[in-house]
Amino acid sequence: MDKRLSDSLKSHCKITGIQALFLEVKEIRKIKSKMSQQRLSTQQLPYREMERLRQFRRDLLKAIPIGIIAIPPFANFLVIVLICAQVQGGAHPQLAQLLALRSLFSGSVLALNRLRVDHVRALSQVLFLTPYLPAVLLRPRLRSHVLEIQQLDRALLHLGPGQLSGEELRAACYLRGLDSTHLGQAECRAWLEQWLGLSCQLQASDASLLAHSMVLLSLNYGRPPE
Template identity: 35%
Template structure:
């Protein structure tokens, strides 16, 4: 019952936001941060709920559905119906799944670097990969130094190797079992959405986010927040916004790779 109450509260809030957008001819990116995040999360929840609704349609299927929900709450239920303990547990499971793709992503970057003819950019990209593999946390300028490689070949969102593109999907909890052109479109769309949310946080002011909002924002961008303090989350998100604020929409590939490069070793200190 608590889950249904929270769900309907969110549904009413989303309805109000959409009516406000229509009346004022507003686009998504013009909304305040919290309203943007509410719409984004509710949309994801509805997509996840579709399979459960479909299998509930046949007569007497409700009995089976209740059993399945009890046995597989993480896979079938949306977050409104998770307990606080389950939320922490399931986020840990999901992060472990995306973290298992960090090393293949790094390997893909090193492979792309080996094919470069520009020795300066090749050296910088290899240094960045080596720094991360050694356990050091890179600084924002390390990523900005190679940003041109991520807007065209070999690492632009529509120019990279399809295998590397598929390795990015788990960072956003997207399926890899789609044609490459479709995957590229989805990755680009999700990255732009997150970039717009970043800009909304900047407009709001990072200090305005409470501890729960901080952790949720960091987790969404690839960070394992389970053992981090609010101060550490605020420090990391501040770094992330410095990284994101100067990126163009044509550099969404760098944004997505940053979800691995800037999270895998945090909060370890850079090594000399």
Template identity: 40%
Template sequence: MALSRVWWARATFWGSAVTPGPFVTRRLQLGCSGLVWGAPRSSKLHLIPKADVKSLVSYVVDKTKVIHEKYHRFLGRNFPRFYVMYTIFMKGFRMLWADAKKARRIKANMWKQNIKFHQLSYRDMEHLRQFSRDVTKCIFIGIISIPPFANYLVFLLMYFFPRQLLVRHFWTPKQQTEFLDIYHTLQRQSHPEILTCLEMTIPAISDAGLRWHLTEVCNKIHHGTQPAVNDILALRECFSNRPLDMNHLQTLQLKALSRAMLLTPHLPPFLLRSRLKNHTTVIHQLDKALAKLGIGELTAQEVKSACYLRGLNSTHIAEERCRTWLGEWLQISCSLKEAELSLLLHNVVLFSTNYLGTRR
């Protein structure tokens, strides 16, 4: 910079435009603009075309499918029993995951539309009810798998006790029929005790007509006769007051009814009563939604599942018979008020014990 000032001073003094030397010019360039390192870079980026990306993804997906099919053939050829278990497990996991996504979508719609459970459609209500039971069993499996290396023991237990530890998605078709029969047998074991409790409470009923009606219904069941819809509805007042209303049932009755509804009886009486109330209320809400939808809109599997939930072993009954029974059940359920739900709870025994010779 000092040399440049000297040069300008000399040029001004002598009045001539002296061309600066190369050294001075270089210093001036350094002082004014600095050095330029290399040629300017281009701002354009070299991107892979979208068509190439799609073809690459398609290629990877196709190769993955081929490898997956080869792996399945290898398992089926060399380990047939393990392959059956593996297939059932993967299929069950996909079904359970699909149920979880559907339940989440239903819950989100309930929150957005600000609606309650009983305002849902029948299929949405039934899906949430069944999924909550499945999740309860899955949570239990998750809890016992927490300790170190406990997951190996859990897999062994699931293999030997699939009915107790696995949800229905992981059962084979043969196991589904077998396990449903076992559950229904457990239900029926509580029926005599429930009928005995009803007969013991007959003298405590103040109305003579109600005592006669209840005695007739119990006698019909003991003699293998199916009570009619009108026979059951005649007992509405009997089950809405002491001693058979929901709030005055004895502990033995609560335990027996819990077994009939496939609920654990090993809880304090107030919890048993609360669970039975909630369970019966849900069935009543399902019945109202089903009556609104119409039984004719249900598939064969949905009809059988609905009958089984209400105490009828529908696995060995024809579809049309199941539809007839379900229609009669809805006539009873939709005629009941909230205070009469104890009759709906007992109807699991009263209306299913002798239907079409299902009593064994």
């Protein structure tokens, strides 16, 4: 087999498991929101939604052995696997856990400029951006969107999130990936303050971590683990 083709296939296999976590995440968020609003257990879901949750768990398990091979050092990758495992199980990650992954998202295959196109499309869709732009425009669009939010974050930190009206608060949470329809204002404010605590510590080179954190911080917020 041609070496370039072989290398390409190896590269694809290394990060497919990680991509699977995000390809499903938009639909998983909707299902979990429905479960929270209707007070449903997993066993009470319709067949297709129950199967989606089951498949999400299977995708996570596939990502673990692939990722351990793909991203050195082993100890750092183990951290991201355990964070993803907690989120998949319904837990909410802490800022210290996300900050511990900073180097993985700025200098490895998880850096924004090294993500595969289908991964970028999946992230764009989760962050309410069209995934249908030409491949050459997808990555700059995602980076620009994330950095624009980070600039807003710094201005908001200067203003003080306590100064936002209820409507402004929910709009700010929505822009950053949080569905706040099932949350009270105090919970929204607490989440936004947590988000600002992360965003305002990061630099432009951390755009990939910030984009992924919109998923990791919002998916289970305000819901008890299953």
